Amino acid sequence: MNKLVALFLLVFLASCSEYQKALKNEDVAVKYPMAEKKYEAGKYNKAIRLFEQIAPSYRGKPQAEKMFYMYSQSLYKTKQYYLAGYQFESFASAYPKSEKIEEAAYLGAFCYAQLSPIYSLDQTDTYKAIDKLQAFIDNYPNSEYFPQANTLAKDLREKLEKKAFEIAKQYNTIRDYKAAIIVLENFISDYPGTPYKEDALYYKFDSAYHLAINSVEYKMKERIEIAKEAYDKLIKFNSETKYKKEADEMLSRLNNDLTQFSK
Numbered sequence: 001m002n003k004l005v006a007l008f009l010l011v012f013l014a015s016c017s018e019y020q021k022a023l024k025n026e027d028v029a030v031k032y033p034m035a036e037k038k039y040e041a042g043k044y045n046k047a048i049r050l051f052e053q054i055a056p057s058y059r060g061k062p063q064a065e066k067m068f069y070m071y072s073q074s075l076y077k078t079k080q081y082y083l084a085g086y087q088f089e090s091f092a093s094a095y096p097k098s099e100k101i102e103e104a105a106y107l108g109a110f111c112y113a114q115l116s117p118i119y120s121l122d123q124t125d126t127y128k129a130i131d132k133l134q135a136f137i138d139n140y141p142n143s144e145y146f147p148q149a150n151t152l153a154k155d156l157r158e159k160l161e162k163k164a165f166e167i168a169k170q171y172n173t174i175r176d177y178k179a180a181i182i183v184l185e186n187f188i189s190d191y192p193g194t195p196y197k198e199d200a201l202y203y204k205f206d207s208a209y210h211l212a213i214n215s216v217e218y219k220m221k222e223r224i225e226i227a228k229e230a231y232d233k234l235i236k237f238n239s240e241t242k243y244k245k246e247a248d249e250m251l252s253r254l255n256n257d258l259t260q261f262s263k
Contacts, residue, residue, distance in 0.1 A: 019046060028054045032063065036070065044074040065095050069104070076107055085111030085132075106145035109133045113152045119163040130156050165196040172203045180207035181230075197233070202243040205230035209250045213257060221261045224254050 022034035035050035051071035058064045070089050088108030092101055095138065109132035116126040133153040167197035168187040171180035184204040188197060208230040212223035231251050234241055241247065 022050060028057045032067065039070045039074060045076045047074045048078065063097055069100050072104065076111060081111040081114040102140055102143055102145070104141065105136050106143065106149060109149065109216045110152065113156060116156055116159065119159045119166070123160060123163060126159060127154050161191055161194055161196070164191065165194070165200060168200065169203050172207050177207040177211040181211070194256065198238055198241055201237055202232040202247065205234050205247060210256065212254065221258065224258050227254055
């Protein structure tokens with residue numbers, strides 16, 4: 001057993017020594033086979049260090065296509081999505097006739113999708129990812145990656161939709177009811193099939209309700225009528241809405257306040 005351990009250590013140390021020598025060697029012909037060896041062994045971080053060293057020298061060479069593909073994949077496998085996305089995109093641009101072009105185009109878009117943050121943060125990367133995915137979908141409608149790309153794009157659009165709803169709802173939360181009514185109505189118009197429509201209709205009604213009952217007298221009647229219209233739209237959308245109890249109580253208050261104008 002001790003002999004086996006000693007043999008393993010010798011092989012391991014020799015391998016490490018070869019890798020370190022390749023890193024320090026100025027000859028790219030020495031670095032490339034070691035980078036490929038580490039890549040094939042799944043030692044992606046070590047492969048990346050070598051690919052970074054030889055990439056500038058390999059541009060335009062016959063081996064460049066394979067090298068840049070392995071480099072891109074190594075970055076992808078180590079979840080360095082920003083760099084991987086850039087490298088896959090560069091690969092697709094530089095080698096449009098490559099047999100790996102479709103895969104590279106998809107993985108490049110996929111990497112940008114992985115950079116998309118939670119909905120509450122800035123969504124610049126989400127918009128960029130959607131553009132990349134849509135470009136892939138348009139260019140490769142028969143691709144094996146087409147379903148995945150569609151699903152990713154759908155998920156990202158839903159994230160933007162959720163952010164838009166939360167922003168609109170926030171106006172209600174901070175009691176800027178005039179703005180809330182406008183922004184929620186715009187949200188409903190922009191996203192007619194949204195799963196947040198019932199919520200948006202309720203918060204629009206809630207905003208119109210509070211604006212009405214807190215109005216100066218000469219504006220109250222008109223605003224009560226507007227609030228009642230918002231209630232009707234909510235009930236028309238879903239007569240058994242989860243907000244029905246609260247909505248009916250608010251409607252009762254509106255109707256009661258409205259009676260003073262009919263006397």
